[in-house]
Amino acid sequence: MIQTGGEYDFSCWEGSDEPRAELEVTVNGKRIQTAVPVRLLLSDFLRDHLGLTALKVSCGEGACGTCTVIIDGEAARSCTLLAVQTDGSEIVTLEGLNHGADSNNLRRLFQEHHALQCGYCTPGWLISAHCMIERRIDPHSDEAGGYLSGHLCRCTGYKNICSAIHEALLLANTAAAGEKE
């Protein structure tokens, strides 16, 4: 069971005179207030200190998308941010999205379309897909292509991932249109 808030552990930095700065963030609905080493990347803060290991670190330069999280409602890379840069923000990781109809649909569609193989890139795709659904993005638009281009997958060849997300968007957009009427 993954815990957030209160469980963070900075013992590996203990005894060092690392410059630190105050950080106050909300992660998956829990408020966290702590002083973090200023050179700590957000991805490492979330994984190593908060135990939120759904996000993965791969390229470390913002190209591959495996470390994608939601910051203040927008998908963002956690490896190209210092943790201290997110002071005052609301962060949601995949662990925080494991509820609700949209994420259930996404999970089911990823299974049905065989949209993952090794699964390493999957958490990042799911985060971006979630943001696309929230924004009611048209799956045929350039913007949808833009979001999808923000992730690399070395197993599936993309086709299955794109068709799963495409269907999830159609499903969510149709449901939203139904609610309006």
Next chain:
Amino acid sequence: MKPARFKYVRSETAEQAVDLLRLDPGAKILAGGQSLVPALSARTVSPSVLIDIMKCPGLNEVSETKTKLTVGATCRQSFAEKSPQVRRATPLLSEALGWVAMPQVRSRGTVVGCLAQGNPGAEVPAVALALDGEINVLTSGGARETLRAADIYAAESGVLVPPRSMIESASFRTQAEGEGWGFSEIQLRQGHFALACCAVTMQLDESRNVRAASIAIGGLTANPYRARRAERALSGQNAYDDVAIRAAAHTAVAERPWHARTDLHATAEFRIRVAVVALTRALTIARNRCHPYGVVDQ
């Protein structure tokens, strides 16, 4: 791939940020960090102090006069890209922002950061050249200076701003009535840096001849440039003459002030061909968006 040690300060005002810059020659400004943090991780830059300006009040504002749209230093790309005000006043900028990296990066990166970094193949510097951009700088003495975009990219590479200064905002010429715009880019894959990107504006007279055009090309050379010779050649030509459009594209690519770049992704020869294609597209798009008869005097 982890940053080396540095000190970190959250600056409360732009003035405080430049004061700190003056005190420490190794200090660097941090805004969205989408270029700087990967560089810190790769340790290609190791500042002694990072001065985070994202919390400076008022620095994220977008303001507008009749002729200029001004974007503050901390305004994020995703905000400007979706802003109806930016789309109306400077549609060329909105459209180009859609080509900057990916949405997951634009959500954190800033418009001005794109200008300050001046990466080869970056889109916003080319737009700034095409829209007679002005770079508003706060110098370490506390004085405010306005530089032309053409001046900060006047060297083959690097961004020429006064030492120990900070860019506070950037201004772009707003769209004139009936003016068309076009942005075209060729990338190896979506979200990658441009092999070549072209920013164009165009105005036609009542007989559909080009009254004025501005053409800027990025990616071909290390810094972007404005193709003044091609602009003059196009002036007075029939905008619907595709031969004239193509000729202008060839002229613009040929008048590059510096060497075409060769890197891992493309040779100089390939980039030259790609730039002609991209510019032909941008000019055609701009022409098609011009008010068909220009602005008619009543």
